[in-house]
Amino acid sequence: MVDVGVVGAGAGAAALSYVVDGAHPSADLTVLEKSGGVCGRAATRRRDDVTYDYGANYLRDDDARVNALVADVLGTDGLADVTEPVYTFDADGDVSPGRDDDRRKWSYTGGLTQIAKRLFAATDATVHRHTRVETLERNGETETWSVTVDVPHATPVTRGGSDVWLAVTADTGGLTDPEETAELTVEPTPRLETVLDVLAELGFSLELSECLGDPDERYTTDRPYVQRFEFDPEGSEYEDALDGIEVRTDPRADDLAVVVDVDRHAGVLSELLQTDHESTTLVIDSTDRSDVEQQFVETIENALSN
Numbered sequence: 001m002v003d004v005g006v007v008g009a010g011a012g013a014a015a016l017s018y019v020v021d022g023a024h025p026s027a028d029l030t031v032l033e034k035s036g037g038v039c040g041r042a043a044t045r046r047r048d049d050v051t052y053d054y055g056a057n058y059l060r061d062d063d064a065r066v067n068a069l070v071a072d073v074l075g076t077d078g079l080a081d082v083t084e085p086v087y088t089f090d091a092d093g094d095v096s097p098g099r100d101d102d103r104r105k106w107s108y109t110g111g112l113t114q115i116a117k118r119l120f121a122a123t124d125a126t127v128h129r130h131t132r133v134e135t136l137e138r139n140g141e142t143e144t145w146s147v148t149v150d151v152p153h154a155t156p157v158t159r160g161g162s163d164v165w166l167a168v169t170a171d172t173g174g175l176t177d178p179e180e181t182a183e184l185t186v187e188p189t190p191r192l193e194t195v196l197d198v199l200a201e202l203g204f205s206l207e208l209s210e211c212l213g214d215p216d217e218r219y220t221t222d223r224p225y226v227q228r229f230e231f232d233p234e235g236s237e238y239e240d241a242l243d244g245i246e247v248r249t250d251p252r253a254d255d256l257a258v259v260v261d262v263d264r265h266a267g268v269l270s271e272l273l274q275t276d277h278e279s280t281t282l283v284i285d286s287t288d289r290s291d292v293e294q295q296f297v298e299t300i301e302n303a304l305s306n
């Protein structure tokens with residue numbers, strides 16, 4: 001059961017109630033209107049046997065949806081086709097020709113408020129008149145929808161401070177704002193998760209993750225970007241031997257290619273000559289932690305022995 005509250009009982013609220021009632025027949029609709037009547041600025045008054053509209057005074061027939069609404073929902077009972085020219089009069093009672101507009105116009109012999117009256121009558125909405133809404137407050141309840149979004153398996157993951165933007169096309173029946181954004185978390189694939197877990201178990205902490213352009217597909221096979229993870233060895237058994245480890249990942253359909261860049265502690269000369277780095281490409285095709293750990297330990301030990 002859905003509870004829907006509507007503020008105001010104008011023609012807009014009546015149309016909304018009609019649509020919501022049709023889409024969710026079990027919805028409980030409550031309309032709160034501050035004045036004594038419905039239809040807001042389309043306002044009808046009666047004096048003796050004269051009915052007059054002092055707000056909106058006619059409907060036009062130039063929108064197919066309005067025509068369908070009039071014919072199928074509001075009903076033609078009392079529908080008045082205004083074919084004669086419309087004259088206006090002012091507060092002094094002076095009558096003058098109205099706008100030069102001879103397009104077809106409709107009204108109701110009972111006044112234009114029939115629009116809201118008939119729409120509300122076609123729903124189960126409860127309309128409370130003389131009820132002004134003073135404030136609107138969130139009651140703290142939140143609603144959660146479960147949404148499945150298929151993303152390419154090589155989508156960068158939201159770890160180590162990496163922001164990932166995903167453009168998602170969702171068929172929400174027009175109920176959401178297309179400009180709206182939502183926060184998503186992209187989890188690693190099982191193989192990448194194993195790699196991140198293994199490095200954490202070896203004592204390395206993830207310092208940073210970022211996406212880099214890889215226009216020449218040096219690290220990747222089918223896209224122009226690569227995700228790079230930077231790990232700090234402090235606290236690991238390698239903290240005295242290494243400055244850090246960088247990992248560039250290429251998640252593929254059948255395996256995960258990982259370029260491991262081991263940065264050794266070295267003298268200034270080595271750093272200048274860039275001989276303090278050792279790059280190795282690993283192919284991870286398992287999620288077995290001890291296998292993956294062995295691959296990383298061997299890679300680090302090899303780099304240290306060179």
Ligand SMILES: Cc1cc2nc3c(=O)[nH]c(=O)nc-3n(C[C@H](O)[C@H](O)[C@H](O)COP(=O)(O)OP(=O)(O)OC[C@H]3O[C@@H](n4cnc5c(N)ncnc54)[C@H](O)[C@@H]3O)c2cc1C
Nearest residue numbers: 008009010011012033034040041042055056057058132133
């Ligand atoms: C003089 C005049 C002539 C017009 N002529 C035409 C015409 O010939 N044809 C045409 O198509 N359009 C015409 N319009 C425009 C038409 O009247 C409006 O576009 C239409 O009525 C707007 O409907 P609505 O439901 O959006 O808002 P509204 O009609 O303004 O309805 C809002 C409702 O909310 C209620 N409300 C507001 N605040 C609160 C609150 N805090 N708590 C509870 N209730 C609240 C109000 O009392 C009102 O009933 C005319 C307008 C005017 C003023």
